[in-house]
Each structure stands twice: as structure tokens, then as C-alpha cells.
Amino acid sequence: xxxLEQSPQFLSIQEGENLTVYCNSSSVFSSLQWYRQEPGEGPxxxxxxxxxxxxxxxxxxxxxxxxxxxxxSLHITAAQPGDTGLYLCAAPRGYKYIFGTGTxxxxxx
Amino acid sequence: xxxxxxxxxxxxxxxxxxxxLMCHQTxxxxxxxxxxxxxxxxxxxxxxxxxxxxxDKGEVPDGYVVSRSKTENFPLTLESATRSQTSVYFxxxxxxxxxxxxxxxxxxxTRLTVV
Numbered sequence: 001x002x003x004l005e006q007s008p009q010f011l012s013i014q015e016g017e018n019l020t021v022y023c024n025s026s027s028v029f030s031s032l033q034w035y036r037q038e039p040g041e042g043p044x045x046x047x048x049x050x051x052x053x054x055x056x057x058x059x060x061x062x063x064x065x066x067x068x069x070x071x072x073s074l075h076i077t078a079a080q081p082g083d084t085g086l087y088l089c090a091a092p093r094g095y096k097y098i099f100g101t102g103t104x105x106x107x108x109x
Numbered sequence: 110x111x112x113x114x115x116x117x118x119x120x121x122x123x124x125x126x127x128x129x130l131m132c133h134q135t136x137x138x139x140x141x142x143x144x145x146x147x148x149x150x151x152x153x154x155x156x157x158x159x160x161x162x163x164x165d166k167g168e169v170p171d172g173y174v175v176s177r178s179k180t181e182n183f184p185l186t187l188e189s190a191t192r193s194q195t196s197v198y199f200x201x202x203x204x205x206x207x208x209x210x211x212x213x214x215x216x217x218x219t220r221l222t223v224v
């Protein structure tokens with residue numbers, strides 16, 4: 001059973017389009033992180049959200065933590081080819097983090 | 110340069126051989142982790158360490174051994190490699206955990222193929 005479910009699994013869009021990807025769980029978490037992983041590299045941390053309802057913006061990326069701290073979303077405005085990659089959410093479980101299976105995004109020029 | 114370095118980047122080995130993957134970090138982070146990444150399974154934790162000489166099993170530890178005699182190094186050994194251990198292995202480190210976690214810093218990975 002996957003504790004963190006990400007959707008969609010795959011997404012292919014044209015440059016300039018907007019998109020939202022989701023990270024859902026039945027568990028409540030104290031915080032949640034989003035990472036982006038490019039081919040051949042390790043994941044890189046984008047943001048950490050810690051408060052229910054919190055919204056954080058990172059240029060064209062908007063992250064939201066659900067009010068109940070069970071889910072999160074990542075919205076990208078005017079996607080660019082440089083946004084291509086695997087987007088992973090992660091949440092703490094004890095002394096370690098668990099990861100979702102990711103959303104693989106491809107932005108076509 | 111400061112960072113987290115994994116070696117080798119690529120490795121092909123035969124079934125039954127012992128293989129050691131190296132991980133070195135320069136930040137003196139207390140916590141270090143080994144994950145494997147496979148299609149359909151995402152990142153799965155193999156082992157982690159909270160400090161030198163303190164290690165613990167993760168989700169998929171069978172067939173692997175770790176040690177941490179120094180804070181900066183966290184090698185992962187496959188005692189007798191099997192084809193099911195073909196994967197991409199990532200080492201990560203973190204300054205802290207829990208609510209004040211600043212996130213993991215990952216290495217670039219080791220792509221291991223067992224033939």
C-alpha cells in the first residue's frame with residue numbers, strides 16, 4: 001500500500017500551459033516536501049510546507065498544503081521545457097521520509 | 110566542492126559478487142540515508158543512520174549491509190548481488206528531521222546492473 005499517492009503519473013503538455021499535480025494520503029503529516037528530479041540526477045528539494053492551508057510560491061510554482069495536512073498540490077503556471085522532470089512529494093514517518101511514486105512531467109516546446 | 114558524492118556512477122557486476130557503493134558528504138550532516146529507485150516503486154529506503162556508529166533498517170534492507178564509522182561516509186554493501194538488486198541507488202543526507210527538516214540533499218546516484 002502506497003502511503004503517498006501522486007497523480008497523475010504522467011503528464012505531457014505544451015509550453016505555456018498550466019498544470020496541477022497532486023499528492024494525497026489518508027494519513028496526517030506534520031510537514032510535506034516537494035522535490036524535482038531530472039534525468040540522471042538525484043531529487044532536489046523545492047519546498048517544505050508545515051502548516052495546514054499553507055501556500056508557498058517559488059516563481060511560477062505554487063505549492064499548497066491541505067487544511068487537514070493529508071494532501072498537497074503543486075501548480076505550475078506557464079510551464080516551460082525546463083520544468084520537465086519527475087516531481088516527488090515526501091512526508092515524515094518517524095525518523096525518515098517516505099516518498100510518493102511521482103508525477104513525470106514533460107513540457108514540449 | 111562541498112556536497113554529497115556517490116561512486117561509482119555506473120556499475121555492472123555479476124550475480125553473487127559483493128559490491129560496495131560509496132557515499133561521502135562534506136556538510137557533517139548527522140543523518141544519512143540509502144534509497145533505491147525502481148519504476149513503479151519510487152524511492153524506497155534501504156538503511157539510514159542518525160550518527161556515526163548508529164544505523165537502522167529501512168523498508169527494504171534484505172541483502173544489504175551498511176556501516177558508518179565516520180560521520181561523512183556511509184557505504185552500502187551488497188553482500189551477494191542478485192538480479193533483483195539492479196536499480197538506481199541514491200544516498201542522501203540531512204541536517205535534521207521532523208518539523209524543522211530542511212530536506213534531504215541527494216547524491217547523483219549509482220546505476221547498478223547485476224547480470
